[in-house]
Amino acid sequence: xxxxxxxxxxxxxxxxxxxxxxxxxxxxxxxxxxxxxxxxxxxxxxxxxxxxxxxxxxxxxxxxxxxxxxxxxxxxxxxxxxxxxxxxxxxxxxxxxxxxxxxxxxxxxxxxxxxxxxxxxxxxxxxxxxxxxxxxxxxxxxxxxxxxxxxxxxxxxxxxxxxxxxxxxxxxxxxxxxxxxxxxxxxxxxxxxxxxxxxxxxxxx
Amino acid sequence: xxxxxxxxxxxxxxxxxxxxxxxxxxxxxxxxxxxxxxxxxxxxxxxxxxxxxxxxxxxxxxxxxxxxxxxxxxxxxxxxxxxxxxxxxxxxxxxxxxxxxxxxxxxxxxxxxxxxxxxxxxxxxxxxxxxxxxxxxxxxxxxxxxxxxxxxxxxxxxxxxxxxxxxxxxxxxxxxxxxxxxxxxxxxxxxxxxxxxxxxxxxxx
DNA sequence: TAGATTGTTAATCGATTAACAATC
DNA sequence: TAGATTGTTAATCGATTAACAATC
Numbered sequence: 344x345x346x347x348x349x350x351x352x353x354x355x356x357x358x359x360x361x362x363x364x365x366x367x368x369x370x371x372x373x374x375x376x377x378x379x380x381x382x383x384x385x386x387x388x389x390x391x392x393x394x395x396x397x398x399x400x401x402x403x404x405x406x407x408x409x410x411x412x413x414x415x416x417x418x419x420x421x422x423x424x425x426x427x428x429x430x431x432x433x434x435x436x437x438x439x440x441x442x443x444x445x446x447x448x449x450x451x452x453x454x455x456x457x458x459x460x461x462x463x464x465x466x467x468x469x470x471x472x473x474x475x476x477x478x479x480x481x482x483x484x485x486x487x488x489x490x491x492x493x494x495x496x497x498x499x500x501x502x503x504x505x506x507x508x509x510x511x512x513x514x515x516x517x518x519x520x521x522x523x524x525x526x527x528x529x530x531x532x533x534x535x536x537x538x539x540x541x542x543x544x545x546x547x548x
Numbered sequence: 549x550x551x552x553x554x555x556x557x558x559x560x561x562x563x564x565x566x567x568x569x570x571x572x573x574x575x576x577x578x579x580x581x582x583x584x585x586x587x588x589x590x591x592x593x594x595x596x597x598x599x600x601x602x603x604x605x606x607x608x609x610x611x612x613x614x615x616x617x618x619x620x621x622x623x624x625x626x627x628x629x630x631x632x633x634x635x636x637x638x639x640x641x642x643x644x645x646x647x648x649x650x651x652x653x654x655x656x657x658x659x660x661x662x663x664x665x666x667x668x669x670x671x672x673x674x675x676x677x678x679x680x681x682x683x684x685x686x687x688x689x690x691x692x693x694x695x696x697x698x699x700x701x702x703x704x705x706x707x708x709x710x711x712x713x714x715x716x717x718x719x720x721x722x723x724x725x726x727x728x729x730x731x732x733x734x735x736x737x738x739x740x741x742x743x744x745x746x747x748x749x750x751x752x753x
Numbered sequence: 754t755a756g757a758t759t760g761t762t763a764a765t766c767g768a769t770t771a772a773c774a775a776t777c
Numbered sequence: 778t779a780g781a782t783t784g785t786t787a788a789t790c791g792a793t794t795a796a797c798a799a800t801c
Contacts, residue, residue, distance in 0.1 A: 358747035405801040436645035450743040515749035531749040538655040542563035544720035544736040610777040
């Protein structure tokens with residue numbers, strides 16, 4: 344156990360471990376080792392043991408880790424042992440795809456509202472939701488106490504939307520717009536940009 | 549200039565620099581400094597200078613970097629000074645969103661074929677493409693010489709699809725399925741999983 | 754017990770930062 | 778010229794790996 348601040352890079356690996364462990368759990372596997380988990384996720388066994396040991400002694404010498412126990416621990420550490428309400432801004436193709444995405448279930452998230460500023464989209468359905476006018480976004484989000492949001496608006500609008508979301512109290516932003524957002528230090532941002540991910544690979548081709 | 553192998557972590561930052569530089573370029577800015585670029589992307593000036601200097605002396609003391617010159621250099625380094633044909637596997641919501649995504653243009657990529665194994669989807673349109681039967685996928689991809697692919701199939705099917713793509717000669721895989729893929733060492737994989745990205749932030753909430 | 758595997762330490766490796774001479 | 782900013786070196790900082798005692 345370690346009371347110091349845990350490095351970002353370790354926190355970033357925990358969701359990968361969690362996903363793999365849930366996958367094993369669904370297949371009925373009850374126990375795993377750092378070795379086996381490492382092979383599945385492409386990370387060394389030593390690193391996995393070291394990462395996990397930052398938070399406690401969750402394994403047993405000789406037998407490894409009990410999967411459902413470790414899943415519970417990781418969920419608790421990552422604070423996904425609850426359901427976070429998520430606001431989605433941008434009801435374009437990507438927004439619609441996310442609105443209908445099944446992958447949030449059981450992983451700690453649920454979209455609860457969708458906004459757009461296009462009159463042609465407001466009032467229409469996106470997944471099971473009705474697209475709301477982004478004019479009322481700040482108040483809606485603040486009133487609902489939503490702290491997590493996803494942005495799927497065009498690049499030119501993204502920073503403005505981010506500013507509004509921050510003002511509304513959002514502390515975690517998943518940005519699908521192809522632009523670097525600037526936010527206060529207490530707000531976390533993650534970027535998803537398929538072109539960036541592809542460009543990281545073409546260097547090696 | 550450095551003839552050694554460039555670390556992955558540096559290659560991973562270059563697309564971020566490139567995107568920011570293109571953005572500045574579109575706004576008519578002609579010159580920038582490591583300081584200014586660093587503020588835009590949230591990376592220290594020293595690191596940006598060090599990263600860029602791995603590939604040559606692209607700046608000028610006193611004035612900084614010429615943006616269009618640096619854009620050209622980065623495009624060439626990342627091999628996106630050409631257009632890569634991309635195959636898309638999975639014509640669900642995410643596949644459709646990617647098929648219609650405008651963000652690949654001018655960034656080195658163009659989707660050229662879309663596959664699915666669902667008879668209800670085969671023959672239908674996705675963006676400007678007609679969904680093809682994934683039964684003929686390996687041959688189609690090999691014949692077309694496609695080296696880059698995106699996977700948007702359900703988790704249970706993803707590893708099988710990846711295996712087929714590898715067999716077809718694909719060397720760069722962008723995986724939207726919520727599962728860790730295992731591929732030979734000469735094949736690059738990048739993962740996009742919104743739940744993973746969100747879980748990286750909830751720890752801090 | 755014998756074998757397996759953890760948690761942890763120390764060693765190694767790699768990345769970032771600070772500082773500054775060079776120079777535009 | 779004076780001011781600004783690069784490219785690079787050395788120092789610092791942090792992350793990964795190897796190894797192994799502890800122990801299930």
